[in-house]
Amino acid sequence: MNNDNAACTTRADCEALDLADSLAPARERFLLPDGVVYLDGNSLGPLPAATVARLDSAVRKEWGGGLIRSWNDAEWVTLPQRIGGTIATMLGARIDEIVAADSTSVNIFKLLAGALVLASRQDKPRHVILSERSNFPTDLYIAQGVSAALGGSYPLRLVADDIEAAFDEHVAVALITHVDYRTGRMHDMKRLNAAAKKAGIRIIWDLSHSAGAVPVALNDCDAELAVGCGYKYLNGGPGAPAFLYVAHALQHDFPTPLSGWFGHAAPFDFSAEYVPAPGITRLQCGTPPMLAMIALESGLATFAGLSMSDLRRKSLALSDLFWSLMDASCEEFGFVCVSPHEHASRASQLAFAHDDAHAIMQAIIARGVIGDFRQPNLLRFGFTPLYLRHTDVWDAVNVIRDVMQSGAWKEDRYLQRNIVT
Amino acid sequence: MNNDNAACTTRADCEALDLADSLAPARERFLLPDGVVYLDGNSLGPLPAATVARLDSAVRKEWGGGLIRSWNDAEWVTLPQRIGGTIATMLGARIDEIVAADSTSVNIFKLLAGALVLASRQDKPRHVILSERSNFPTDLYIAQGVSAALGGSYPLRLVADDIEAAFDEHVAVALITHVDYRTGRMHDMKRLNAAAKKAGIRIIWDLSHSAGAVPVALNDCDAELAVGCGYKYLNGGPGAPAFLYVAHALQHDFPTPLSGWFGHAAPFDFSAEYVPAPGITRLQCGTPPMLAMIALESGLATFAGLSMSDLRRKSLALSDLFWSLMDASCEEFGFVCVSPHEHASRASQLAFAHDDAHAIMQAIIARGVIGDFRQPNLLRFGFTPLYLRHTDVWDAVNVIRDVMQSGAWKEDRYLQRNIVT
Numbered sequence: 001m002n003n004d005n006a007a008c009t010t011r012a013d014c015e016a017l018d019l020a021d022s023l024a025p026a027r028e029r030f031l032l033p034d035g036v037v038y039l040d041g042n043s044l045g046p047l048p049a050a051t052v053a054r055l056d057s058a059v060r061k062e063w064g065g066g067l068i069r070s071w072n073d074a075e076w077v078t079l080p081q082r083i084g085g086t087i088a089t090m091l092g093a094r095i096d097e098i099v100a101a102d103s104t105s106v107n108i109f110k111l112l113a114g115a116l117v118l119a120s121r122q123d124k125p126r127h128v129i130l131s132e133r134s135n136f137p138t139d140l141y142i143a144q145g146v147s148a149a150l151g152g153s154y155p156l157r158l159v160a161d162d163i164e165a166a167f168d169e170h171v172a173v174a175l176i177t178h179v180d181y182r183t184g185r186m187h188d189m190k191r192l193n194a195a196a197k198k199a200g201i202r203i204i205w206d207l208s209h210s211a212g213a214v215p216v217a218l219n220d221c222d223a224e225l226a227v228g229c230g231y232k233y234l235n236g237g238p239g240a241p242a243f244l245y246v247a248h249a250l251q252h253d254f255p256t257p258l259s260g261w262f263g264h265a266a267p268f269d270f271s272a273e274y275v276p277a278p279g280i281t282r283l284q285c286g287t288p289p290m291l292a293m294i295a296l297e298s299g300l301a302t303f304a305g306l307s308m309s310d311l312r313r314k315s316l317a318l319s320d321l322f323w324s325l326m327d328a329s330c331e332e333f334g335f336v337c338v339s340p341h342e343h344a345s346r347a348s349q350l351a352f353a354h355d356d357a358h359a360i361m362q363a364i365i366a367r368g369v370i371g372d373f374r375q376p377n378l379l380r381f382g383f384t385p386l387y388l389r390h391t392d393v394w395d396a397v398n399v400i401r402d403v404m405q406s407g408a409w410k411e412d413r414y415l416q417r418n419i420v421t
Numbered sequence: 422m423n424n425d426n427a428a429c430t431t432r433a434d435c436e437a438l439d440l441a442d443s444l445a446p447a448r449e450r451f452l453l454p455d456g457v458v459y460l461d462g463n464s465l466g467p468l469p470a471a472t473v474a475r476l477d478s479a480v481r482k483e484w485g486g487g488l489i490r491s492w493n494d495a496e497w498v499t500l501p502q503r504i505g506g507t508i509a510t511m512l513g514a515r516i517d518e519i520v521a522a523d524s525t526s527v528n529i530f531k532l533l534a535g536a537l538v539l540a541s542r543q544d545k546p547r548h549v550i551l552s553e554r555s556n557f558p559t560d561l562y563i564a565q566g567v568s569a570a571l572g573g574s575y576p577l578r579l580v581a582d583d584i585e586a587a588f589d590e591h592v593a594v595a596l597i598t599h600v601d602y603r604t605g606r607m608h609d610m611k612r613l614n615a616a617a618k619k620a621g622i623r624i625i626w627d628l629s630h631s632a633g634a635v636p637v638a639l640n641d642c643d644a645e646l647a648v649g650c651g652y653k654y655l656n657g658g659p660g661a662p663a664f665l666y667v668a669h670a671l672q673h674d675f676p677t678p679l680s681g682w683f684g685h686a687a688p689f690d691f692s693a694e695y696v697p698a699p700g701i702t703r704l705q706c707g708t709p710p711m712l713a714m715i716a717l718e719s720g721l722a723t724f725a726g727l728s729m730s731d732l733r734r735k736s737l738a739l740s741d742l743f744w745s746l747m748d749a750s751c752e753e754f755g756f757v758c759v760s761p762h763e764h765a766s767r768a769s770q771l772a773f774a775h776d777d778a779h780a781i782m783q784a785i786i787a788r789g790v791i792g793d794f795r796q797p798n799l800l801r802f803g804f805t806p807l808y809l810r811h812t813d814v815w816d817a818v819n820v821i822r823d824v825m826q827s828g829a830w831k832e833d834r835y836l837q838r839n840i841v842t
Contacts (some may be wrong), residue, residue: 014492033487040489047485055480055712063659064452064468067791068461076659105681106527117569133693137680138707141695145680148538149469158693230707238484238497259566260526261559270796272554276560286559287652290659291476291712292841355669370488375691405629 006302008321009328010334014390021312027387029302030235037392037399039371042209042349045235051298058294077207079293080241080262080284086300087234087243089228090308091207092217097245099280100230101288102208102258104208104242107227108142110258110283111244112173115225116154116203117255119172126172126200133158136181139206143175164192167199174201178216179209182374184339184349186214190221197222208232211243213315213348213384215308224250225345234386236296244283251279260285302386314385315348319391322381323350325397333404338378349382358417360400364407369399425798429742430749436813437491442736450723451656457822458813460792462564463630463770463803466656472719474503479715500714501662501683501705507721508655511729512628513638514813520701520707521651521717523679525663527631528648529563531679531704532665534621535689536646537567537575538676540593546619554579557602560627564596585613588620592676595622599637600630603758603795605770607635612625616645629653632664634736634769634805636729645671654769654805657717665704672700674747683708701704724805733805739814744771746818759799770803777830779838781821784830790817 008014018024031039046054062074071077085095103108112129119126129143140156147154159166163176174196179186189205196203205226210216212233218226224247230240246254256276261267262284265275276282281391303311323337333354354360354377361373371381381396403409429435439445452468453459459467483495492498503732506516522528533550541545550564561577568575584597595617600607610626617624626647631637633654639647646670651661667675677697682688683705686696697703724732744758756773775781775798782794792802802817824830 021512031481033486033488036488038488044484044489052480052485055475059468059473059476059658059716060452063465065454067457067459067467068455068465068793069786069791070659071465102523102527103681103710105683105707106523106605109461109679135693137685137688137691137693140693141680141682141685144695145678148676148678148680175470237480238491238747239708239714240710255569257566257569258527258530259562259569260524261562262526264558264562267558268796270558272556272561273556274565287659287660289524289710289713291716292713293660295480295712308733365490370490370707372489375689380468394432 008390009392011394012068014394017390021314021390023306023310023385024389026302026306027389029385033226033369036389037369037396037398039369041101041144041196041382041384042213042232042380043372044231044238045233045299045384046387048235048299048302050301051237051295054296055291058291060347071386076290079290079297080288082279083279083293083297083300084243086297087211088105090226090303091211091245092219093245094219094248094309097218097247098243099283100241100243100293101123101284102242104206104227105138105142106258106285107242107244108139108175108204108206109146110256111204111225111227111246112143112146112175113257114255115204116171117200117257126170127154129154129156129169129173129175130163130166130171130201131156131158132159132163132177133177134180135175135177136206136208137309139175139351148173164195167195167201169200171199171201171257174203175206176203177206177208177250179213179347180418182338182380183351185274186210186345188348189216189223193222209347215312217275223247225365230296230299234296235299235302237292237299239292240294240296240299241289244398246280248281254282256282258285260288262288311385315383316343318383318385318388319346319348319350321390321394322383325394326352326400329397329401330404348384349380351378351380353377354379359414360409362414363403363411364399366414367399367403422440429517429745429811432812432815435815440550440809442735442811442817444727444731444806445549445810446812447723447727451808453808456789458790458815459808460790460802460804462805463653463801464751464793465632465659465809466654466805467654468719469723470660471718471722472716475719475752476712479712488523494820497711500711500718501709502702502715503792504718504721505701507718508632509666509723512666514639514666515640515669517700518639519664520666520704521662521664521714522705523663524660525627525648525650526559526563527679527706528663528665529560529596529625529627530567532625532648533564533567533596534678535676536594536625538678540623547591548575548591550575550577550590551584551587551592551595551622552579552597553584554575554604555582555601556596556598557627557629558599559617585616588616588622591619592620592622595624595815596627597624598629599629601769603799603801604772605630607631607766607770610637610644614643621776627719630768630770633724636733639666640668645667646816651717651720653825655717656720656723658713658720661712661717661720662710662713663829667701671693673736677703679706682710683707701708732806736804737764739804739811740767740771742811743804743814743818746815747821750818750822751825756800769805770801772801774798775800780835781830782825783835784824784832785820787835788820788824790820
């Protein structure tokens, strides 16, 4: 790699970069365990320091003291919309175009089923769901389930690459993940949206590995529909609520097959007839999980006052540094980086292929460098500029080299396979 | 009301009952605010004392310290099944017939869509969804949404009363709430299941106001499908995860339209093809909300070591006492109890009709007696034997009488309408 970090050949060089880093103080916003370099914020964001007290207060005062009254008095009832507004600001959307709700999987179902209903109402109905074989599995599973639920008449077509080439007059909806969960490859959202519009196709963007990781400009890119995850870069806690985006133009008539009472225009009228709320609120379903919502709100606050372009710059600098150090000091061990070189098409993570990826990852995790393994042979590392230092990157590569040089990864305990999320 | 409490005519009588109450120590399992009589545990269960420390530990140690490793090391990944097992034990089901997941609304969708797919595969396909007009609105909304999602071919038929009389050869699924959310009227589950079986109909039971409130024997009653709520009598916290039940006999082929990755047979293989997990696990969808799950697990522990028959006895005693005291001291104010007299058909709550119900409820809430208002004219009171005392009931009725005698409920601030959940 040729980049600004090429000159970073000692740990002292990294220390100098940390000292000059205007984002360095943001690390104090997190409680990170000693002795850990956490390169898995792309899978589960770490604990924000403020979340401990915020949740404790929510539990004791709002739930314990306020009891049922807190739905009004602590404004629980509008929290999903307020969280949505904060996320919208991060993603270049209007504040009433995003709401926090349910899981990413459930939200994909909502948007996909809704978009298919819209497509079936067209003069020339379309039925095909298009996606990439490399998409995150739950996206594909949900698409398969939608087909089954709607009677099997919505075939799922998967392409290996160049999804744009598969845009044709049969495709109703393209379900596209903006950033590949394995390689970090990033699509050009604006270009694909334009091509899809021309082809009469709606794209549902999955922003799970984008939100909080890279600049996203939903309105500017003419995005219509999107979902995303709260527990990765947004630091909302394990299994945090997800979010979904429906552009203004589509909100009014958007069908809501998961028509629960929190999406009703007047839920506390308790009428027997479902009447969807006028805006993004209709995309809510059941009673929102308040403790999880409050943790997500607190997670979003870790971004307060920071610019996404600064974060992006540091994220790329950390990734480039990691890659260049791996090239310099681990070349002999057979790692092959499968992430894109070009900044324009790479998000905030890197993946290295290696035949012994699983065992190597277990061995480095045991030494406090936490990335994760992804099938079939990938070591995956996320670079989250809010709390990672250049020295962390240096130390992580050093641990990897030590594990490889010593052959420590060959121990039995690392060769065993366990569930890893 | 003629019952054991008829002799309870002074506060001292109530104190004597509390002293003799073997369940009285269970109150220590909760953190209840001073000066409050909480008669709304049927809407949001209060904070269990153990939940404060349990959640704090989950946040600091499991999330903060363990980070992504806690999915394995803290056994997050199997918590929804373990919680399901605990709920199953309470509800007379096998431990692998219930799993905690999503919201009640989402779970109704899963079971309803799945049951309709099964019904459409029969030699003589059936399409009608049957329910009661008085059912909790989200049940009806979801049924309307399912119809829309599946192409409008699943009409929802609503009856005013005697749902059994509407069992006919067109009905595929009956969506029945065991305990009416307004009146507390309880259906005979065993009898309706037998009648439904005879008529070739599947019943989906909504146990939201039953679980933790009344004895339920799912297996003994030949129940096939059920959902329920975690944030009411189960004390799981605001918007806690819900649960669902699928009897062994149905699990193997049960269709899962919400086919997310946590319902996959091998989610961490990341294969592109959806293969449902063999048992109840297939009814999960996305990544479960772990903090909310942990709070629910802690809520369930408030029942540890207590027998549901003891709880039921006290719940009825408290309800009877409230009713008899209302009769004795508030007769002149025009309250009409709309809950069933007979214990066999009444759960753990009472509802009183009154033209000024909303304002009266606001006035008594302001005095620390927390029930809730339900449309169109009901004051609703839940009687949760884990933490309510006979003296609480006495004090609550006294407050109601004071509010009525003084006319305090006529103040402007009580006459205004706000959202009340």
